[in-house]
Amino acid sequence: MENDKLEFKDDFITSVLKHSDRKELLDDFENALMDTVHTSYAYKKVITGILKKSMFYFFTAILLIGLFSLVVILDRSIFKSLAAVVPVIVLFFSILGSVVFFTNYKRFFQSVLW
Amino acid sequence: MENIYMDRVLSGDIDAFRYFIKTYKDMAFSIAFSIVKDEQYAEEVVQDAFMKAFNGLKKFHRKAAFKSWFYRIVVNESFLRLRSIKKDRKMISIEEQSDAIMEVQFEEITESHGAKIHKVLSLMEPKESLALELFYLQELSINDMMQITGWSKGNTKVILHRARKSLRHIWKQMS
Numbered sequence: 097m098e099n100d101k102l103e104f105k106d107d108f109i110t111s112v113l114k115h116s117d118r119k120e121l122l123d124d125f126e127n128a129l130m131d132t133v134h135t136s137y138a139y140k141k142v143i144t145g146i147l148k149k150s151m152f153y154f155f156t157a158i159l160l161i162g163l164f165s166l167v168v169i170l171d172r173s174i175f176k177s178l179a180a181v182v183p184v185i186v187l188f189f190s191i192l193g194s195v196v197f198f199t200n201y202k203r204f205f206q207s208v209l210w
Numbered sequence: 211m212e213n214i215y216m217d218r219v220l221s222g223d224i225d226a227f228r229y230f231i232k233t234y235k236d237m238a239f240s241i242a243f244s245i246v247k248d249e250q251y252a253e254e255v256v257q258d259a260f261m262k263a264f265n266g267l268k269k270f271h272r273k274a275a276f277k278s279w280f281y282r283i284v285v286n287e288s289f290l291r292l293r294s295i296k297k298d299r300k301m302i303s304i305e306e307q308s309d310a311i312m313e314v315q316f317e318e319i320t321e322s323h324g325a326k327i328h329k330v331l332s333l334m335e336p337k338e339s340l341a342l343e344l345f346y347l348q349e350l351s352i353n354d355m356m357q358i359t360g361w362s363k364g365n366t367k368v369i370l371h372r373a374r375k376s377l378r379h380i381w382k383q384m385s
Contacts, residue, residue, distance in 0.1 A: 100352040103367075104345060109374055112381065113346045116327035121235045121253070129231055129257055133264055137224050140265075 151198075158194045162187050212276045219267055227264055234277070235260075237348060238284045244339040245288035246295065247332045255291050259284040274357060281358045285340065292336060330380050338373035345370055 165183035218226035238259060242252040262283050263270075270279055331339050344350045344358065355366050 100367075104370055104374075106346070106374055109342065109377060110346050112327055112330075112377065113342060116331060121239050121256070125253065125257075126228065126231050126235065129235075129260055130225070130228055132257070132261065133227055134224055136261065136264070 154197070155194065158190050161190050213272065216267060216270075216272075216276070219264070230263070230276070230280070231260060234280055238280070240347065241281060241284050241340065241343055242288045242291075244331065244343040245285070245336040246292050247336070247339075248295075251291055251295065252288075255284065255287045258291075259287045262287065278354060278357045281344075282360070285359055288340075289336075326384065330377065330384065333380055334373065334376055337369050338376050341366070341369045341373045342377065 165187040168183045212230075215226045215229045235256060238256045239252055242255040242259070243249065246252050246255060259280070263280050266283075270276070331342070334342075340359070341355070344355050345352075350358070352363060352366055355361070356363060359366070361369065
């Protein structure tokens, strides 16, 4: 590491660069940025709350449909008739739907938030 | 020290993030300016970088120093912005660049030494001025530079060599 420092040691460059006019960011910038951070944090909190709530309702609904289908299947002794297959298909598509929905939802919120 | 502030931010004390802004804003601005060469854009880049750091603080594993991690964000954001600037207005051709040097030479009579250096840096290639900024002003090691820029060791050294040569060349032309 020291070798690198020595290899590139250049007093001319160092003195030139150190005398450059450098603009310093003012406190206004700091305050404005902190305001943005606060706003973003509050927004994120609200959105996350909504997301969590809607996720909860959605997955509860899926679970209920699944449980209902299971009860129906057990009740009608599996695959005895075409009518018994319908709940299985419903269950399958509900799970598929939830996976697709979840992925898209996550991607959407990620793109909105950051 | 930084870990304490990081923990405070992560536990919901958002005001603790001011510490990072206070500590790194000026250095981040210099780095961004050395790449985008425009104060307004550089300010925007710094703002975006801080927002990214704030949102990504949870994902920061603290294996490296916060400084390196944050500067990497600044560098990436700056190059992204530079790309969009280049898309907006076409890159200045070499001819125009030499015109700019002549212009600077003319203005130099009335301008301070510091302003002249500022202009020399703004005429340099973004990668080269970034290398000078990191090595000579921020006094970072080659390894730190590699972490921040993502360049290889060889590449970093080549860029540093070129940057020194280029600065001397523009300086000579202006004097």
